[in-house]
Amino acid sequence: MKFTDIEYFDKLSELESFSKTAIFFNVSQPTISFAIQRLENEMKKTLINRNRSHGEISLTEAGKVFEKHAKKILQEVVAAHEEIDRMNQPTIEFGLPQIIGNYYFPKLVKHFVGNPFFQNVATNEAGSDLLLGALKNHRLDLAIISSVEPVKIEGLETIEIDRKKYSIVINKDNPLAKQKKVSFEDLADEKFVSLKEGNVHPIAFRKLEETYNVYPKIIYETPDINILKKMIAEKAGIGFIVEIAVEKQDNLATLELSNEKVPEFIISFVYKKDLQIPGIKRIVEELRNNSVFDQDR
Secondary structure: OOHHHHHHHHHHHHHOOHHHHHHHHOOOHHHHHHHHHHHHHHHOOOOEEEEOOOOEEEEOHHHHHHHHHHHHHHHHHHHHHHHHHHHHOOOEEEEEOHHHHHHHHHHHHHHHOOOHHHOOEEEEEOOHHHHHHHHHOOOOOEEEEEEOOOOOOOOEEEEEEEEEEEEEEEEOOOHHHHOOEEOHHHHOOOEEEEEOEOEHHHHHHHHHHHHHOOOOEEEEEEOOHHHHHHHHHOOOOEEEEEHHHOOHHHOEEEEEEOOOOOOEEEEEEEEEOOOOOOOHHHHHHHHHHOOHHHOOO
């Protein structure tokens, strides 16, 4: 059974005309007729009712059954072509931290749809500090990461997207919840729960400790932001978390740090300089202009 015969049959069932089908495929009318005859011989059934006097055709009951399967065959062949084409494209290793992935990636995706560069992407989830190391060691092609300082590394192109503040996050029953602001010095005796090393949060926290010479006790570390927030809700400790990671449904209180020098959560698109990403500057500029990182907050 020839694949082209199935294509001819499918189009003939749609157009209901041998001559129109022949014109569509730019072949002779006998070519279409012979294709249908081959299929009928193969199926041992008449597939087409032919009204030669009026030039009309219709599908027999067997023809209707065959047409249903023909469409599936054609769809599968198209899907196979697309999958094989993707195999021929290089895989782009894309790094994405949990916080940015959880809260922003669905909003970012729409800016990548239709860009051929992003059709074969493998997403790698890890903390921003680990992802930055993977970029420097050429294990990643690009990443959207957070940092406490602007990323300036030889061989990497950096486009800053946004900056956010860190907050002190507490259970709503904590006496501190009555305040809107708190100084880091006043938290010296508090017990903290934190994200693990490899994330940018511990780096920012150490920077804050060194700046004010205050070193609160960290009693537990986790790589998962959701577990961290649940621990705070259960009064296991208080947290130092970027504001965008705390949502209303978390039912937690956030306090602004009143200190003058508090590290920022800098969000940047970082990629290898030799990587040609079509329209990347336009994409990032669109993200900035549309305030993607402030939506639904």
